[in-house]
Amino acid sequence: MLTEEDKDELFDAICEGDRETVVALVTRARDEGEDLGALLKDAMIPAMAQVGDLFSAGEIFVPEMLVSARAMQGGIDIIEPVLALSDHEPLARVSIGSVKGDLHDIGKNLVVMMLKGAGFEVEDLGVDVSNDAFAEACDRGASVICLSALLTTTRPQMLHVVNHLKSKGKTAKVVIGGAVITQDYANAIGADAFGEDAPGAVRAVKRALGLGN
């Protein structure tokens, strides 16, 4: 079993983007029958939360966050198949995409990584996603729909998605973000929350679901 020192090492390895150590420790934990859900919750997710906080505070830049997220993903790749066979439940299922007409994926992809690192099950719908595709994601169990838009020309599409989901009777929360998005805009179109950056999107999803940070 992993000792507290091992868990501290795992935490540090994620913060420092040391994927090899993360993979080695999580593999050992799996092989020794460790509660991987607890390991994820107690050591790994807090590590990525700290990385997100450092990014939001301007103490690290995107590439450093990427290195940590990828190290985290190395561990998740080992944990996920095990948890899939157990009764472990992710925090929630989130579907995310760039709205119809928007071909940018960079901001969306960062949010995908951070949401996975926070313990959410994430379905990436890609770019140029139709209103119907977002509605269908709700039918597949998404409790949160995240919308991304980069340009002022695609921003209005977010309102169309919100209205479309309402017209279809979907109750999933809607979280929006992107270079041209503000809290005022989120309020104006009736979105449930706004994320100012990738870690902010994680906080926004949690707010929308009434989960504590």
Next chain:
Amino acid sequence: MTVPDAFRALPRHLAVTTRELLAVARPRIARQTQYAALIAKGGRRAAAVDDWLDRAADCMTALAQPAAVRIPLTARATPGGVLIAETVTIGDAGIAADILAGGRLTACLMTLGYGQEAAFARLGRDYALHHVQTDLAREALFALARAADRDQRARLPGSRLRRIPVQAHGLCGQRHLWDPAQVQALLSAFGTANPGVRQTDSGFFDPLHALLSLTLIRAA
């Protein structure tokens, strides 16, 4: 050679290889604050990013087909500014005055010639690698634009050139300078010389890594 003569003599296609673009883009990325800060820390993180840049460069080498196509445009002064290619009006009195004084306009369409989805697939749908690839591709595109500009300046030594940005992707909505309909009209002016760049209704170039620029050429 007069401006009109030199203008007519400009070659249409600029030959630049992916290798040449990466030779410029890779060190520029490493000097960007966000990457430089990480590389300066050394250790595994710096090694990881170095490896990602290598893999991103390999991906681009496999996929990219960079192209830069330059065409002359008709331009005439109107009461409101300048009418370009008989379809696009720029409300700029300064450009109108230069056109009246014999200035000429060229348009240059540049693309790396591959789509984001193809790159994402080639990189094993690895989000982090894909992000670095996108940063590197953006730098490569800017390198292509600078190469095209240098080439044009070198061929017109007796002229003054002014670049007029049309649309620069990745600069976010606040700097989306042109109406998509105007951009589409300019793209149409390339006809069969267009190296495969189209624009979506919402103003995105497809492939994403593409640029369109105008240059005003005046006598020195």
